Amino acid sequence: MEIKTLIDEIKIQDRIKEIAKTITKDFNNEEIILICILKGSLFFTADLAKRIPSNVILDFMKVSSYEGTQSTGKINLKLDLSTDITNKNVLIVEDIIDTGRTLTYLKEYLLNKNPKKLKICTLLDKKERREFDLEPDYTCFEIPDKFVVGYGLDYDELYRNLPYIGYIE
Numbered sequence: 604m605e606i607k608t609l610i611d612e613i614k615i616q617d618r619i620k621e622i623a624k625t626i627t628k629d630f631n632n633e634e635i636i637l638i639c640i641l642k643g644s645l646f647f648t649a650d651l652a653k654r655i656p657s658n659v660i661l662d663f664m665k666v667s668s669y670e671g672t673q674s675t676g677k678i679n680l681k682l683d684l685s686t687d688i689t690n691k692n693v694l695i696v697e698d699i700i701d702t703g704r705t706l707t708y709l710k711e712y713l714l715n716k717n718p719k720k721l722k723i724c725t726l727l728d729k730k731e732r733r734e735f736d737l738e739p740d741y742t743c744f745e746i747p748d749k750f751v752v753g754y755g756l757d758y759d760e761l762y763r764n765l766p767y768i769g770y771i772e
């Protein structure tokens with residue numbers, strides 16, 4: 604399969620540094636619980652966390668809604684939080700927003716736990732594909748409607764380990 608580069612490593616890292624500064628400031632240098640949405644935002648969460656100088660707590664959730672390149676339309680919660688987020692600053696860290704279904708579900712689920720503040724940070728946003736009224740607070744890159752892989756994103760579990768973001772033609 605041929606994979607073309609969409610966003611290279613340097614651009615990704617530069618943008619993460621920038622967005623980490625904004626996040627740190629918006630949360631007033633207070634402690635933040637980063638919720639990494641597995642598996643796609645593994646590398647993004649790791650790199651972002653390293654650029655936030657305030658106290659960071661990491662937690663993980665896993666949901667599934669996608670098989671191959673097609674959204675199945677259902678959300679399954681496969682791994683839940685291990686931290687109590689009541690009255691805490693929380694940042695959901697997601698790899699990509701497509702229809703917005705996953706984050707609409709997650710946002711509601713987490714808001715029910717009464718965090719002090721809940722914000723959403725996404726590496727990629729495919730805005731034109733949106734079906735749900737969902738706006739992230741932080742977006743690293745808006746991308747066109749292409750199926751992307753790399754830097755955590757997969758095509759049937761492959762290509763997550765590419766250090767850049769590419770697309771399949």
Ligand code: IMP
Pocket residue numbers: 643668669674697698699700701702703704705706749750751752756757758
């Ligand atoms: P949504 O619920 O439709 O917004 O879909 C979000 C999820 O679909 C992401 O967390 C990804 O796991 C997956 N996804 C959407 N677009 C892509 C893509 O281009 N490449 C890889 N995964 C994708």
Ligand code: MG
Pocket residue numbers: 642643669757
């Ligand atoms: Mg995925």
